[in-house]
Amino acid sequence: GADGDDISAEDPWQDEEYFGSYGTLRLHLEMLSDKSRTETYRQVILNNSSCLRGKVLMDLGCGTGIISLFCARLAQPSAVYAVEASSMAEYTRQLVKQNGCEAVVTVLQGRAEELELPEQVDVLVSEWMGNCLLFEFMVESVLLARDRWLRKGGVMWPSSAALTLVPCQAHSYYTEKMAFWERPYGLDFTPLQPLAQQEFFTKPKFSHVIQPDDCLATPCHVISLDMYTLQVEDLEEMKGKFHFHLEKSGTFHGFTAWFAVHFESLETGGETVELNTGPSSEQTHWKQTLFMLDRPVCVHAGDSITGTIVLRRNPIWRRHMTVTLQWSVNSSSTEETDNCQVETKSFPMWR
Amino acid sequence: GADGDDISAEDPWQDEEYFGSYGTLRLHLEMLSDKSRTETYRQVILNNSSCLRGKVLMDLGCGTGIISLFCARLAQPSAVYAVEASSMAEYTRQLVKQNGCEAVVTVLQGRAEELELPEQVDVLVSEWMGNCLLFEFMVESVLLARDRWLRKGGVMWPSSAALTLVPCQAHSYYTEKMAFWERPYGLDFTPLQPLAQQEFFTKPKFSHVIQPDDCLATPCHVISLDMYTLQVEDLEEMKGKFHFHLEKSGTFHGFTAWFAVHFESLETGGETVELNTGPSSEQTHWKQTLFMLDRPVCVHAGDSITGTIVLRRNPIWRRHMTVTLQWSVNSSSTEETDNCQVETKSFPMWR
Ligand SMILES: [Ca+2]
Numbered sequence: 281g282a283d284g285d286d287i288s289a290e291d292p293w294q295d296e297e298y299f300g301s302y303g304t305l306r307l308h309l310e311m312l313s314d315k316s317r318t319e320t321y322r323q324v325i326l327n328n329s330s331c332l333r334g335k336v337l338m339d340l341g342c343g344t345g346i347i348s349l350f351c352a353r354l355a356q357p358s359a360v361y362a363v364e365a366s367s368m369a370e371y372t373r374q375l376v377k378q379n380g381c382e383a384v385v386t387v388l389q390g391r392a393e394e395l396e397l398p399e400q401v402d403v404l405v406s407e408w409m410g411n412c413l414l415f416e417f418m419v420e421s422v423l424l425a426r427d428r429w430l431r432k433g434g435v436m437w438p439s440s441a442a443l444t445l446v447p448c449q450a451h452s453y454y455t456e457k458m459a460f461w462e463r464p465y466g467l468d469f470t471p472l473q474p475l476a477q478q479e480f481f482t483k484p485k486f487s488h489v490i491q492p493d494d495c496l497a498t499p500c501h502v503i504s505l506d507m508y509t510l511q512v513e514d515l516e517e518m519k520g521k522f523h524f525h526l527e528k529s530g531t532f533h534g535f536t537a538w539f540a541v542h543f544e545s546l547e548t549g550g551e552t553v554e555l556n557t558g559p560s561s562e563q564t565h566w567k568q569t570l571f572m573l574d575r576p577v578c579v580h581a582g583d584s585i586t587g588t589i590v591l592r593r594n595p596i597w598r599r600h601m602t603v604t605l606q607w608s609v610n611s612s613s614t615e616e617t618d619n620c621q622v623e624t625k626s627f628p629m630w631r
Numbered sequence: 632g633a634d635g636d637d638i639s640a641e642d643p644w645q646d647e648e649y650f651g652s653y654g655t656l657r658l659h660l661e662m663l664s665d666k667s668r669t670e671t672y673r674q675v676i677l678n679n680s681s682c683l684r685g686k687v688l689m690d691l692g693c694g695t696g697i698i699s700l701f702c703a704r705l706a707q708p709s710a711v712y713a714v715e716a717s718s719m720a721e722y723t724r725q726l727v728k729q730n731g732c733e734a735v736v737t738v739l740q741g742r743a744e745e746l747e748l749p750e751q752v753d754v755l756v757s758e759w760m761g762n763c764l765l766f767e768f769m770v771e772s773v774l775l776a777r778d779r780w781l782r783k784g785g786v787m788w789p790s791s792a793a794l795t796l797v798p799c800q801a802h803s804y805y806t807e808k809m810a811f812w813e814r815p816y817g818l819d820f821t822p823l824q825p826l827a828q829q830e831f832f833t834k835p836k837f838s839h840v841i842q843p844d845d846c847l848a849t850p851c852h853v854i855s856l857d858m859y860t861l862q863v864e865d866l867e868e869m870k871g872k873f874h875f876h877l878e879k880s881g882t883f884h885g886f887t888a889w890f891a892v893h894f895e896s897l898e899t900g901g902e903t904v905e906l907n908t909g910p911s912s913e914q915t916h917w918k919q920t921l922f923m924l925d926r927p928v929c930v931h932a933g934d935s936i937t938g939t940i941v942l943r944r945n946p947i948w949r950r951h952m953t954v955t956l957q958w959s960v961n962s963s964s965t966e967e968t969d970n971c972q973v974e975t976k977s978f979p980m981w982r
């Protein structure tokens with residue numbers, strides 16, 4: 281197990297832990313039970329079924345092989361290479377057989393980096409997205425596979441991705457974790473608030489469900505990825521800007537982030553399919569990611585919040601990153617400059 | 632960290648992990664946010680406030696010190712010794728001061744076994760209950776403290792405890808974890824069912840919430856503990872029997888267990904207070920514990936389910952135990968003997 285500072289004996293990719301967790305059913309069940317996610321991939325295959333005839337596909341990090349099975353059952357590809365690094369691959373092979381797809385789908389157990397295929401592929405499909413889009417950096421494996429195995433002019437699914445941010449209220453989370461200590465059972469527990477801030481507000485909150493009503497402004501795209509041109513080096517530091525005009529008064533508790541990905545059609549002019557994990561779409565297993573400020577701020581309709589977001593990949597722990605938010609609130613009702621001071625907070629995910 | 636089989640370098644009490652987790656706020660917040668639990672202890676103090684005047688109390692495993700603070704604020708004890716092994720003790724001291732109770736409440740950081748007090752106590756109060764009542768075996772520390780520090784004729788809070796069992800339906804859990812694989816997205820994923828059984832039904836499910844409607848019979852007390860006479864050796868193996876008459880037809884998916892504890896009054900003839908964690912009481916943070924059978928069984932009103940439960944403490948990992956259930960279903964509608972076969976299943980919690 282990890283020992284905090286001593287990384288000498290450890291794998292900075294933490295592959296044993298990472299692929300180990302995908303060797304159990306829990307995560308696969310969570311992903312498969314996510315209808316929004318899984319049906320989107322199914323819809324992409326279905327919409328493109330005629331164009332997929334005779335094509336070669338790679339399904340990278342295939343898990344139980346659901347996407348490969350959709351391909352084989354709903355289209356007529358000439359081959360699907362289903363690649364899975366975890367021990368789930370053994371079961372994936374059984375599932376392929378059980379569903380009569382073994383003539384089309386070949387399961388390969390191994391890491392993307394060590395992959396050997398008999399041919400280039402026409403389509404590289406993968407569900408690589410993590411919390412805040414990039415967390416766990418499976419996307420790096422996708423880019424390496426792309427550069428090595430996608431034929432010139434081949435198609436990436438998803439084809440593009442975007443990270444969205446919004447300033448928000450989070451009354452119930454704040455009440456539950458911080459205001460709670462003010463007077464529980466008639467007692468004063470405020471000496472625990474610094475501990476609560478450290479424990480609950482230092483890291484982002486995964487699996488947050490934001491209500492559209494708690495968005496203080498129109499959400500804004502802060503980072504966009506083109507899956508054809510994105511380079512592994514680009515992942516080291518990704519920057520975005522935001523400028524929000526507040527549409528209502530309320531309490532500014534933090535920022536919430538989520539992502540969307542897009543699947544272009546294989547047909548020219550065909551419909552692009554979107555998988556959106558935001559609060560206005562059907563809930564997914566990713567939900568949203570909440571970044572709490574140290575102190576809530578009263579804001580008013582007409583105010584604006586301006587700033588930047590930086591996703592900095594951890595130089596040692598390659599599946600981790602730190603999200604740094606920098607912002608200032610510009611009040612519409614005063615001319616004072618002191619309300620315009622720039623604040624900054626960095627959130628490790630998770631190291 | 633733990634390495635499975637190699638225990639040579641490890642503490643079988645796992646104290647670092649156990650007390651380490653109580654050094655963070657998360658668990659304390661969960662317990663304090665449990666109104667049913669916390670208000671019960673408050674009510675016990677309040678009901679007995681006149682009898683507590685001038686008494687000496689020990690609050691073992693006091694956490695943030697909430698029970699000690701109730702004592703000091705709602706009654707007039709001469710002293711309260713608040714004992715906490717985790718690093719939370721440092722904050723508990725601050726909370727005692729913040730609430731003006733430092734003249735009465737003394738916080739002692741240390742394990743119950745190494746405790747030194749200046750005097751015997753009249754009342755030993757503790758919230759030591761874990762999942763399925765005994766899990767984590769904090770009760771052992773309470774018994775050791777009782778034998779060493781409770782004066783003859785002193786009072787234990789809780790004074791008694793009981794484990795309750797009921798045969799039950801668990802349709803949604805079964806569907807979510809097992810039936811799911813039958814035909815997800817039109818595919819046959821049944822080859823994963825043995826894996827699902829292993830992963831989801833081998834250990835008990837903590838934090839299960841059973842609906843009263845899913846109880847197939849009247850719940851039955853299977854184990855009772857008298858906190859005055861219970862001995863540490865008794866904890867090695869606790870046995871109980873059950874005989875349920877099914878009141879409705881349905882699917883027998885497993886057994887659900889929960890506990891209740893009782894606080895006797897300091898006054899002769901005074902009211903006993905109960906904290907009940909069952910489905911007919913207000914929900915607590917313990918919720919209930921579900922033990923799934925390997926295969927669901929169709930049962931009918933009039934059938935009976937007879938058997939035994941054994942809680943066997945792990946001889947190495949002292950905070951763990953194995954729960955073994957043995958049962959047979961006696962059908963009311965047939966004379967066959969083969970429906971009366973005895974089944975058995977052992978559930979490690981967690982080793
Ligand atoms: Ca993922």
Ligand SMILES: [Ca+2]
Pocket residue numbers: 758759760761
């Ligand atoms: Ca407890």
